[in-house]
Amino acid sequence: MAFKTLSALISVVAALQVANAAIIKRVTCSTGQVTSNAACCTLFPIIDDIQTNMFENECGEDVHESLRLTFHDAIGIGSNGGGGADGSIIVFEDIETNFHASLGLDEIVDTQKPFIAKHNITPGDFLYLAGAIGVSNCQGAPQLPVFIGRPNATAPAPDLTVPEPFDTVDSILARFDDAGKFTPAEVVALLASHTVAAADRVDPTIPGTPFDSTPSVFDTQFFVETQLRGTLFPGNGSNQGEVESPLQGEIRLQSDSELARDSRTACEWQSFVNNQDKIQTAFKAAYAKMIVLGQNTQNLIDCSDVVPVPKTLNKAATFPAGLGIQDVEQACSTTPFPTLATDPGPVTSVAPVPPS
Ligand code: HEM
Numbered sequence: 441m442a443f444k445t446l447s448a449l450i451s452v453v454a455a456l457q458v459a460n461a462a463i464i465k466r467v468t469c470s471t472g473q474v475t476s477n478a479a480c481c482t483l484f485p486i487i488d489d490i491q492t493n494m495f496e497n498e499c500g501e502d503v504h505e506s507l508r509l510t511f512h513d514a515i516g517i518g519s520n521g522g523g524g525a526d527g528s529i530i531v532f533e534d535i536e537t538n539f540h541a542s543l544g545l546d547e548i549v550d551t552q553k554p555f556i557a558k559h560n561i562t563p564g565d566f567l568y569l570a571g572a573i574g575v576s577n578c579q580g581a582p583q584l585p586v587f588i589g590r591p592n593a594t595a596p597a598p599d600l601t602v603p604e605p606f607d608t609v610d611s612i613l614a615r616f617d618d619a620g621k622f623t624p625a626e627v628v629a630l631l632a633s634h635t636v637a638a639a640d641r642v643d644p645t646i647p648g649t650p651f652d653s654t655p656s657v658f659d660t661q662f663f664v665e666t667q668l669r670g671t672l673f674p675g676n677g678s679n680q681g682e683v684e685s686p687l688q689g690e691i692r693l694q695s696d697s698e699l700a701r702d703s704r705t706a707c708e709w710q711s712f713v714n715n716q717d718k719i720q721t722a723f724k725a726a727y728a729k730m731i732v733l734g735q736n737t738q739n740l741i742d743c744s745d746v747v748p749v750p751k752t753l754n755k756a757a758t759f760p761a762g763l764g765i766q767d768v769e770q771a772c773s774t775t776p777f778p779t780l781a782t783d784p785g786p787v788t789s790v791a792p793v794p795p796s
C-alpha cells in the first residue's frame with residue numbers, strides 16, 4: 441500500500457517535471473521574439489518581410505492564393521507517385537502550374553520566389569510558412585501549425601493529383617484517400633479553406649468572385665451559403681465546374697455543391713454552420729495532416745509558435761439579406777438546419793476580391 445502510494449507519487453512528480461520542461465523550453469532570438477526552438481528564430485525576419493511586402497498584413501488575394509498553393513503542392517502524392525508537401529510546385533513550377541487544375545497558380549509562385557531567394561529557406565518550408573502566416577491575417581482563423589526542415593524537392597508531382605470542381609464526389613473522396621487516407625469528414629474540414637477564397641478562372645469574365653459573402657473572414661458563412669438553393673450565375677452563365685449560386689457576385693463550385701448534398705458528407709458539412717470552434721479545430725487538424733504529406737516528421741521542427749494568434753470572431757453566422765430557412769436545400773437527414781438570423785436591409789451583392 442505504502443509502496444503503491446510512493447510509486448504513484450513518483451509518477452506524479454515525473455509527469456510534473458515533463459510538463460515543467462515543456463513550459464520552460466523558451467529561446468529568446470536575437471531579434472527579440474521568443475520561441476520554443478532556436479532553429480525557429482530564422483523565421484521571424486521572413487515573417488516580417490512577407491507580412492509587410494507580400495500580404496500587407498491583410499487577408500487578401502495573396503493570402504488566399506498562398507493557402508490554395510499549400511493544397512496543390514501537398515496533394516501531389518499517392519499511388520501514381522509524387523512527393524507531397526515538398527514545395528515541388530515551386531521548384532518545378534513550369535511543369536506543375538501548367539497542370540489544368542493548377543492554372544493561375546504561377547502568379548503566387550512568382551510572387552513567392554523572390555522572398556525564397558532572399559532568405560535562407562527551402563521552397564517547401566517557405567510555402568507552408570506563407571500559408572500559415574497569411575491565414576493568421578484572417579479574422580476567425582485558427583493559428584495554423586508550421587514545421588520546418590523539408591529538403592529541396594527533387595521531382596515534380598504527376599498530373600491529375602489535384603481534384604477539379606467538375607469531379608464527382610466519388611472521385612474526390614477517392615483522391616483524398618489515395619493521397620493521405622483523408623476521411624470524408626477531413627475532406628469537408630479542408631474545404632473550410634473556401635471561406636477565404638475566390639475564383640479567377642472558373643468564369644474568366646468575373647475574376648475575383650468569392651465563394652461566400654465574407655472572403656476575408658475565416659467564418660462559417662461558406663457552409664451556410666453553399667446549402668442555399670442556387671438561383672443565378674454571377675457572370676457569363678454555366679462554365680465547367682460551376683453551378684448556380686444564391687447571391688449576385690458569389691460563385692459556387694459544382695464540387696462544393698455536391699459535397700454539401702451527398703449523403704456521405706452532408707451532415708458533416710452542415711455541422712460547421714455557425715460552429716466557429718469546429719471550423720477552427722477541424723480545419724487545423726486536417727491541415728496539420730496535409731502539410732506533412734510525404735515528409736519524415738522525425739526530421740521536422742515544430743515552429744508553430746511563430747504564427748501570430750488571429751483575431752477572434754464574435755459574430756454568429758447569418759442568412760444573407762432576403763434569404764432564410766425556406767431557401768435551404770436540406771441535405772442532412774438526421775439533424776435540422778441550425779436556426780440563424782437573416783441579415784437586415786435590402787438584398788445585396790457580394791463584392792469581388794480586389795487583385796493584390
Ligand atoms: C474538392 C477539392 C477542391 C476543389 C475541387 C477545389 C477547387 C477550387 C477552384 C476551382 C478554385 C478557384 C480557382 C480559380 O478559378 O482561381 C479554388 C480556389 C481556392 N481553393 Fe480550392 N478546391 C478544393 C479544395 C481545396 C483545399 C483542400 C484547399 C486548402 C486547404 C483549397 C483552397 C482554396 C483557396 C484558398 C482558393 C482561393 C484562391 C484565391 O482566392 O485566389 N481548396 N478551389
Ligand SMILES: *[C@@H]1O[C@H](CO)[C@@H](O)[C@H](O)[C@H]1NC(C)=O
Pocket residue numbers: 562590591592
Ligand atoms: C536547396 O537548393 C538551394 C539552391 O540550389 C541550395 O542553395 C540550398 O542549400 C538547398 N537546401 C537544402 C536544404 O538542401
Ligand SMILES: *[C@@H]1O[C@H](CO)[C@@H](O)[C@H](O)[C@H]1NC(C)=O
Pocket residue numbers: 645675676
Ligand atoms: C460569355 O462568354 C462568351 C465566350 O467567351 C462570349 O462570347 C460572351 O460574350 C460572354 N457573355 C457575357 C455576358 O459576358
